[in-house]
Amino acid sequence: MIELEPLLRDGVWARQEDGIPVLSELSEHARLQAAHFDEEDDEFETSRPHGTTPLYEWLILEKFRRSIEGIAGLIPGSTALAVCGGSGMDAELLARAGAAQVVSADISLGASRRARERARRFGLELQPVVADAENLPFDDGSFDLVYVHDGLHHLQHPEAGLAEMARVARRGVSITEPARAALTSIAVTVGLALDREEAGNRVARLDPHEVTAFLREQAFHVVRSQRYGMFYRHRPGAPSRFLSRPRLFPLTVAVLQGVNSAAGRVGNKMTVQAVRSD
Numbered sequence: 508m509i510e511l512e513p514l515l516r517d518g519v520w521a522r523q524e525d526g527i528p529v530l531s532e533l534s535e536h537a538r539l540q541a542a543h544f545d546e547e548d549d550e551f552e553t554s555r556p557h558g559t560t561p562l563y564e565w566l567i568l569e570k571f572r573r574s575i576e577g578i579a580g581l582i583p584g585s586t587a588l589a590v591c592g593g594s595g596m597d598a599e600l601l602a603r604a605g606a607a608q609v610v611s612a613d614i615s616l617g618a619s620r621r622a623r624e625r626a627r628r629f630g631l632e633l634q635p636v637v638a639d640a641e642n643l644p645f646d647d648g649s650f651d652l653v654y655v656h657d658g659l660h661h662l663q664h665p666e667a668g669l670a671e672m673a674r675v676a677r678r679g680v681s682i683t684e685p686a687r688a689a690l691t692s693i694a695v696t697v698g699l700a701l702d703r704e705e706a707g708n709r710v711a712r713l714d715p716h717e718v719t720a721f722l723r724e725q726a727f728h729v730v731r732s733q734r735y736g737m738f739y740r741h742r743p744g745a746p747s748r749f750l751s752r753p754r755l756f757p758l759t760v761a762v763l764q765g766v767n768s769a770a771g772r773v774g775n776k777m778t779v780q781a782v783r784s785d
């Protein structure tokens with residue numbers, strides 16, 4: 508069990524609910540979001556990408572690879588915070604990349620229960636907590652690395668979540684989010700992408716230039732800012748199963764890699780990694 512008390516801001520008091528530390532009082536927006544994610548499919552969310560299609564798993568791992576490409580050297584032996592951590596998938600990937608201690612913070616108690624089960628099932632050293640990304644309960648510089656994957660776009664104020672990530676990061680940050688892109692606008696228009704998610708939130712797509720400018724203002728050195736293209740349904744369906752067939756899967760991966768090499772700079776996803784300046 509990770510000792511949380513030394514990491515908390517003055518005045519933050521942790522209560523326990525079902526054995527999980529609850530560190531934040533939630534806004535009305537956050538409570539509505541939490542209620543939605545409390546009801547997710549326990550088995551799928553607890554285990555993904557384990558047990559999914561080869562293509563789905565490759566996409567998740569490729570996304571993670573891109574998200575740490577510029578800061579991979581910071582991870583081994585580090586303390587890490589996964590913001591908007593959901594059911595612990597990001598925390599698991601950080602732990603498998605070598606982080607010594609990982610805290611997975613999410614507004615949903617149900618998601619935090621699933622993250623705890625994930626840790627038990629796969630033998631991981633991670634601590635789920637209930638916490639608001641827009642007002643993190645942790646002290647300044649309390650984690651070596653602060654990481655978010657497709658989480659800020661759920662927030663009512665994504666810029667507040669980004670500022671909080673920068674505040675509690677001692678060494679580095681990694682942000683992977685939907686990018687503000689012309690292709691995405693077209694996809695929304697034709698129904699291939701969502702402007703508003705099932706949880707009720709507007710999808711707040713980020714501009715990597717604005718993210719990098721903000722991080723530089725917060726005394727970070729941006730080591731990687733990248734756009735790329737990637738699309739998958741939250742649950743893999745028939746197309747993913749078809750393209751995961753042994754003869755098609757290598758070809759599918761090669762095509763996706765080729766498309767990103769040629770046109771990734773206008774893609775629908777973005778990742779920014781930065782380290783604190785000396």
